[in-house]
Amino acid sequence: MNALCETVRGRLPEYLEDGLSTEDRRTYREHIGSCEACRESVLEIEPSLVFARVRAEDVSSEDVERVLTGVRAGIALAEAERRAGRARNRRRHRVAAAASAAALAAMTLVLPGSRPAARRPAGPVAAAPSAPAGFAPAAQAAPSGTFPAEATIYDWNPGAASEEPRVVWIVDRSLDI
Amino acid sequence: MMELVYSENRERREAVEATDSELALRARGGDMVSFETLVVRKTPAVVSVARRIVGDGEDARDVAQLVFLRVWEQISRYDEKFSFNTWLYRIATNLSIDFLRSTRSRERAHGATLHLVRLREEMTGSQTTNAVEDAELTRLFQTVSSRLTGKQKAVFVLKEMEDRDTKEIARILECGESTVRNHLFNARRILRREIAKICPGLLERRRS
Numbered sequence: 001m002n003a004l005c006e007t008v009r010g011r012l013p014e015y016l017e018d019g020l021s022t023e024d025r026r027t028y029r030e031h032i033g034s035c036e037a038c039r040e041s042v043l044e045i046e047p048s049l050v051f052a053r054v055r056a057e058d059v060s061s062e063d064v065e066r067v068l069t070g071v072r073a074g075i076a077l078a079e080a081e082r083r084a085g086r087a088r089n090r091r092r093h094r095v096a097a098a099a100s101a102a103a104l105a106a107m108t109l110v111l112p113g114s115r116p117a118a119r120r121p122a123g124p125v126a127a128a129p130s131a132p133a134g135f136a137p138a139a140q141a142a143p144s145g146t147f148p149a150e151a152t153i154y155d156w157n158p159g160a161a162s163e164e165p166r167v168v169w170i171v172d173r174s175l176d177i
Numbered sequence: 178m179m180e181l182v183y184s185e186n187r188e189r190r191e192a193v194e195a196t197d198s199e200l201a202l203r204a205r206g207g208d209m210v211s212f213e214t215l216v217v218r219k220t221p222a223v224v225s226v227a228r229r230i231v232g233d234g235e236d237a238r239d240v241a242q243l244v245f246l247r248v249w250e251q252i253s254r255y256d257e258k259f260s261f262n263t264w265l266y267r268i269a270t271n272l273s274i275d276f277l278r279s280t281r282s283r284e285r286a287h288g289a290t291l292h293l294v295r296l297r298e299e300m301t302g303s304q305t306t307n308a309v310e311d312a313e314l315t316r317l318f319q320t321v322s323s324r325l326t327g328k329q330k331a332v333f334v335l336k337e338m339e340d341r342d343t344k345e346i347a348r349i350l351e352c353g354e355s356t357v358r359n360h361l362f363n364a365r366r367i368l369r370r371e372i373a374k375i376c377p378g379l380l381e382r383r384r385s
Binding site: 016018022025026029046047048049050051052054055056057059063064066067068070071072074075078 | 213216217220221224225228229234238239241242245246249250311314315317318333337338339340342343358361364365368369372373
């Protein structure tokens with residue numbers, strides 16, 4: 001038993017109470033890994049230290065390659081899911097926009113001075129590819145700029161003398177309803 | 178074409194020479210070469226700590242994949258003021274503990290109980306009293322440490338097997354140093370009890 005053995009055995013309480021510096025701990029463990037007598041002496045007091053000397057198993061280059069391949073696949077999958085999520089959101093927004101447009105198209109616009117148009121059925125607009133009877137396309141009245149190219153405005157104006165309200169329908173065929 | 182290949186090779190060479198923190202910063206900017214260099218560089222350490230906590234090489238590789246996917250997802254949150262290693266170990270330890278709690282892990286624990294019976298027979302047998310190899314100790318550790326909580330096991334592994342100091346473990350587990358010491362104290366106490374119960378031959382042999 002040399003001086004280091006004496007030190008190691010004497011300083012076990014310090015080791016267990018976390019009183020040694022990182023460097024001293026390393027030296028301590030290296031010593032009990034190589035000195036059978038000190039190891040036996042230390043393990044008698046603290047058997048759990050039997051695990052302190054277990055070396056890490058080697059990680060092969062195949063292991064590293066497998067992890068890398070799995071990570072690449074995981075990232076590709078996450079990216080694909082993110083793209084699919086974005087596409088789903090876009091579709092959801094389009095459907096919502098189409099529904100709003102349909103609601104807008106189905107709504108009879110009552111212009112100032114007219115009576116409410118609750119009597120006018122909303123059904124034909126969404127389904128009608130052509131103008132309902134009595135309605136004339138009023139494309140020339142369509143505002144330019146952001147107005148959709150495939151949209152048509154139908155304007156039914158019975159005239160100021162009539163009791164009937166003026167009704168305007170907007171049909172946008174580009175919307176995917 | 179040649180220029181592209183040359184450029185890619187140069188990027189890889191630069192990535193290999195960069196520090197962990199530099200690579201993490203580049204990865205944060207979307208540089209895949211730097212990220213993959215980090216994966217290759219850090220996989221052995223991550224697999225090693227995961228294997229000690231989850232107890233199985235195959236599972237440890239699965240955990241390592243999850244760790245690096247989590248790093249990729251959260252790289253925008255990486256703060257270069259802190260050590261990349263500490264951040265990586267935190268993710269690795271947390272995911273390993275999560276894995277231990279998973280159903281799959283519990284199924285494996287059942288298998289470990291069967292293994293335990295065999296191990297007890299081996300360790301009390303006269304022919305195995307001289308040499309307990311690392312592989313056998315690793316198996317014994319997985320058996321006796323199944324009684325530890327995830328945090329206790331992580332602290333024991335990081336402190337006694339991975340050679341991390343208390344301050345760093347506290348940062349990894351995001352707790353106080355006194356909590357780390359408590360976990361270590363309890364882990365040793367439980368391991369002592371389990372070793373005496375499961376593998377009395379180990380202690381008796383040493384006492385004799």
